[in-house]
Amino acid sequence: MNVRNPIIPITCALVGLAVAGAVAPPALADHGHSSGKHQPKGELVRIVREATARFHDVAVAEAEGYQLHFGCVSADDAGAMGLHYVNMALVGDGELHADRPEIVIYEPLPGGRLRLVGADYLVLTEDWHARNGAAPPELVGQLLHLFHSPNRFGLPDFYTLHVWAWKKNPSGTFVNWHPEVSCEAFDGQAH
Secondary structure: OOOOOOOOHHHHHHHHHHHOOOOOOOOOOOOOOOOOOOOOHHHHHHHHHHHHHHOOHHHHHOOOEEEEEEEEEEEEEEEEEEEEEEEEHHHOOOOOOOOOEEEEEEEOOHHOOOOEEEEEEEEEHHHHHHHHHHOOOOOOEEEEEEOOOOOOOOOOEEEEEEEEOOOOOOOOOOOOOOOOOOOOOOOOOOO
């Protein structure tokens, strides 16, 4: 597994946000109004599509505070995650809202073009548990995945949920890796 051409390290920024967030008032996750009832997986995909449709143009995402972090994330045998455009203000708030993903994901294409393929929700474990107790976070009935530290991103423990809303993933809608996403066309530049 490798991260090709990391652009901007955010470890210090996230750690600083975690420390700053420790004094913020408690906040609950937006569970998509699931109230403990099972929600069909299509509901979260619908919400992500509505929330991110305007980001097919990466310039719109950048204008709304999303910036490329980590370069293009790929794995030798599992495919890739692609380019993560992160909104640090949303990561720093320690909350999760289905209609406001912390990250939008793009696949690099030849000629420097980018294709929107999905969204990613991310909350630092420390922030989540300080506000919500021991239960892991969920959005519209989908549990987030726990990434322990140390990890390839240099982040403290965090929860994440990829939603492949714009490019069907044969491995599953909510898995971390997409076997049909590639970093081959990534030239190391934000576009």
